[in-house]
Amino acid sequence: MQSQNLNWGIAAAGRVTQDFVTALGTIPNSRHAVLAVADVEGPRAQEFAQRNQIPRHYDGFEALSLDKEVDVVYVGTLNPFHYAVVRLMLIRGKHVLCETPLCLGLEQAQELYKLAEQRGVFLMEGMWSRCFPSYERLRELLLGDAIGEVKLVKLQHGFRLANEERVASRALGGSITLDIGIYALQLGQFVFGSAPVKIIPSGTQLNAERVDVQTEFILDYGDNRRLIALITGLETLENDAIIVGTKGEIKVRLPHKQL
Template sequence: MHPGRSSQPWPPSTEPCHSAPQPMPPWAGPTRWGICSAGKISHDFIIALKTLSAQEHTVVAIASRELAHAQEYARKNGIPRAYGSYKELARDPDIDVVYVGVINPQHLPVGRLFLRAGKPVLLEKPLGMNAAEVRELVQEARASNVFLMEAFWTRFFPVSGRIRTLLAQGALGQVKMVRAAVAIHMSNVPRLVEKDLGGGALLDLGCYCVQFACMVFGGEKPQSILASGFLHETGVDETTSIILNYSGKRQAVLTCSFMVNLPNQAAIAGTQGIIEIPDYMSKPTDMLFNGERWECPLPPPSQPLNFERDTGLRYEAQHVRECLLQGLKESPIMSLADSELVASILDEVRKQLGVKYTQDQSS
């Protein structure tokens, strides 16, 4: 143990990293998923579901704007039904929840389609292009009395759960500083650089850092937001640093970029200790608390993934099932208020950088 830090005992390395399955009602069958969009992330979500029990999760339908594409996904993954439109998926009576993996500008209209059809929705981040779109989706979900959650998968990794537990126990004393960075060289990816596709490092990468700070500080609104960065030739943000100042002289320093690779680390420093995520902070499988390591490896995929560690999508799927079985309309871990807070911070950062999307003109 480091001098001057908390002497609170740290769990032994033999402690299981996965919590025991929650007892489910005897009437509960598998959660029947509909998959909206046959893209790369949807493929990985399907593979992640296959690491879970078939008695708890099953994919019954997939929809794409091109029927042949949906049929190919269905054939490869043993999915019973394929649709050539999202409206057909919304009308399917055998779906308990829809996973939406469309591109960013389509999150509002597609999310609204399923909510109005009475379908619970797990919608990829960012929930909307801006805070106004997020508020519209939240209002739609509440008006329709339907479950909605932003798919910030980071919050559901066991490492994130362990961090929340340590913070709740006061193991770090008073948290004074948060640092996080996500930078991946992807400047050759069209959806990252094109405004019309909802590009920009903030919406794709920086949002992970912002939600991390919001989680650590318990959903508190920062007193001030300072942002500085550089824009790509297309007008989207390519590299940004953000300082969030909170009451009590607490601060978060966040960095994102699609121009370079960084170790993607995070740290939470308090008056009695420090938590460190040594890499992959958006999808963490290990952490250090005052130098003591705790790990929770991911199960291997049954098929190749498009993105590293994407079997970790299983954790948010498990959480959605638990919420639905309890009759919840939003997640207690990634609440709709959390989504609105993250979006509002991103809006202010973009305003300071001079990044404006078509969707901002109507907000």
């Protein structure tokens, strides 16, 4: 029996959603099909559909949520609108892959995961680094006790992003922590397998809108296990992490942002 295509809907016609649609098209023998795109500006959705040969385009997200042939929706709106759009899609029974960050607050994220469970649909934050082959290799090394018990993760992650509107603007949910700092947080969870028991901020630099453009923090995982991070939008750094264990260490390259 031949399996059917998984029909995707795209929420927002922007650069990040263009990257996602392009990436789907590179999967060999893919049964992923982009069926529809929606945007708050109808002409943008129409142009996006024409450029990518997508059969349907909608003026607004409500119409996309009502398309019965769409199985899963990729949400690539601006940060402040993730919660509302994801919630709408979940209520309508759509599976959802949402661009990072999933939400701007913990309570919103908890509500969405609870809603997905109630509706019996899939919800995932698009943490792309977790899908890198290097992370699969890292998992093998850690499970194989290649460096012993991990005690420390040190990382530096930075690009000249402080003047980018998505980072600098409070109205757009701007924050260097939400933009690239999340990769530090997820690496700590990946390596230590749990949430930190304590967060120790050691310095944050704000812009005129009081949005963080540089921050340093320590995540304490208990039992003398820590992650120490420098995250900045002011300079381009080496963008790597050193995972230190009792028998050795592993160096990991961190994701590079494409402007």
